[in-house]
Amino acid sequence: MRAVQDSYPDAWAHCFGCGRLNEQGYHLRSYWDGEETVARFVPRPYHVAIPGFVNGGLLASLVDCHATASASAFAARAAGVDLEREESRRFVTASLRVDYLHPTPLGPELVIRGASGPISGRKVVVHVTLSAPSEVTVRGEVVCVELPETMKPGHPLGA
Amino acid sequence: MRAVQDSYPDAWAHCFGCGRLNEQGYHLRSYWDGEETVARFVPRPYHVAIPGFVNGGLLASLVDCHATASASAFAARAAGVDLEREESRRFVTASLRVDYLHPTPLGPELVIRGASGPISGRKVVVHVTLSAPSEVTVRGEVVCVELPETMKPGHPLGA
Numbered sequence: 670m671r672a673v674q675d676s677y678p679d680a681w682a683h684c685f686g687c688g689r690l691n692e693q694g695y696h697l698r699s700y701w702d703g704e705e706t707v708a709r710f711v712p713r714p715y716h717v718a719i720p721g722f723v724n725g726g727l728l729a730s731l732v733d734c735h736a737t738a739s740a741s742a743f744a745a746r747a748a749g750v751d752l753e754r755e756e757s758r759r760f761v762t763a764s765l766r767v768d769y770l771h772p773t774p775l776g777p778e779l780v781i782r783g784a785s786g787p788i789s790g791r792k793v794v795v796h797v798t799l800s801a802p803s804e805v806t807v808r809g810e811v812v813c814v815e816l817p818e819t820m821k822p823g824h825p826l827g828a
Numbered sequence: 829m830r831a832v833q834d835s836y837p838d839a840w841a842h843c844f845g846c847g848r849l850n851e852q853g854y855h856l857r858s859y860w861d862g863e864e865t866v867a868r869f870v871p872r873p874y875h876v877a878i879p880g881f882v883n884g885g886l887l888a889s890l891v892d893c894h895a896t897a898s899a900s901a902f903a904a905r906a907a908g909v910d911l912e913r914e915e916s917r918r919f920v921t922a923s924l925r926v927d928y929l930h931p932t933p934l935g936p937e938l939v940i941r942g943a944s945g946p947i948s949g950r951k952v953v954v955h956v957t958l959s960a961p962s963e964v965t966v967r968g969e970v971v972c973v974e975l976p977e978t979m980k981p982g983h984p985l986g987a
Contacts, residue, residue, distance in 0.1 A: 681878055684878075692874070719843075719918075725924070726892045764925070767888075768922070820880070
């Protein structure tokens with residue numbers, strides 16, 4: 670199975686969090702897992718907050734990137750598009766809410782899951798949990814919107 | 829003037845986003861600016877989202893670290909503590925809300941400002957804006973809580 674991020678067109682595959690073409694990035698990869706999506710990530714020792722625990726900014730970043738990939742997956746499923754063979758629509762984040770329920774231990778693999786909330790037009794809401802190793806330590810709710818014209822290459826504001 | 833982060837005890841100065849003792853971190857530094865706090869940051873070229881724009885996870889991380897430092901500053905001010913000479917109480921994030929109002933251009937220095945919301949007991953709410961270069965592109969609301977006992981060194985869950 671290829672990752673959702675592998676279905677992004679090259680022009681939009683540079684994201685620091687999950688772009689396959691970003692050499693210094695985190696290369697988060699999100700997959701279908703039944704009705705949900707899942708990604709796994711092992712933080713580096715320097716991704717620390719207070720010693721022993723994962724930095725909250727990194728956790729927000731993982732929630733964010735997994736949510737936008739999940740939005741692509743859920744939008745594709747709703748439209749009957751098979752991301753194994755077709756390119757995906759690319760989503761970006763309009764708003765991100767992250768609740769840190771418990772400190773997340775630094776060391777174990779983190780498991781990030783996404784479930785679909787409402788889909789309407791260009792907007793997909795994604796519910797995210799992050800577990801380490803078995804306890805949910807972080808919950809996220811992310812409003813994702815399809816990439817606006819102003820962010821596409823060739824637009825005066827774009828690259 | 830020393831940064832708020834310079835008033836953190838060494839044991840809690842390892843944060844990936846703003847710890848002075850984290851060699852691979854971002855070293856965000858937050859200062860008083862009148863009644864508010866301010867930090868400045870220039871993203872690296874690889875902190876990209878869609879080409880031309882800053883990664884949303886990094887933006888969330890900057891909002892997060894500036895908010896927890898601001899919480900230390902606002903709590904100190906409320907208690908009459910001078911962070912130029914004394915150590916600060918260390919705050920962590922309970923919940924983070926980030927609204928991406930406009931795409932944030934990659935290149936210019938980002939200016940992150942914090943204003944105090946309600947302070948009650950161990951909790952400080954911080955309102956954050958991020959501008960690049962003059963337009964506010966991101967708004968954040970962060971609920972910060974004083975470092976819980978379970979995250980302190982020596983506790984079974986801690987380092």
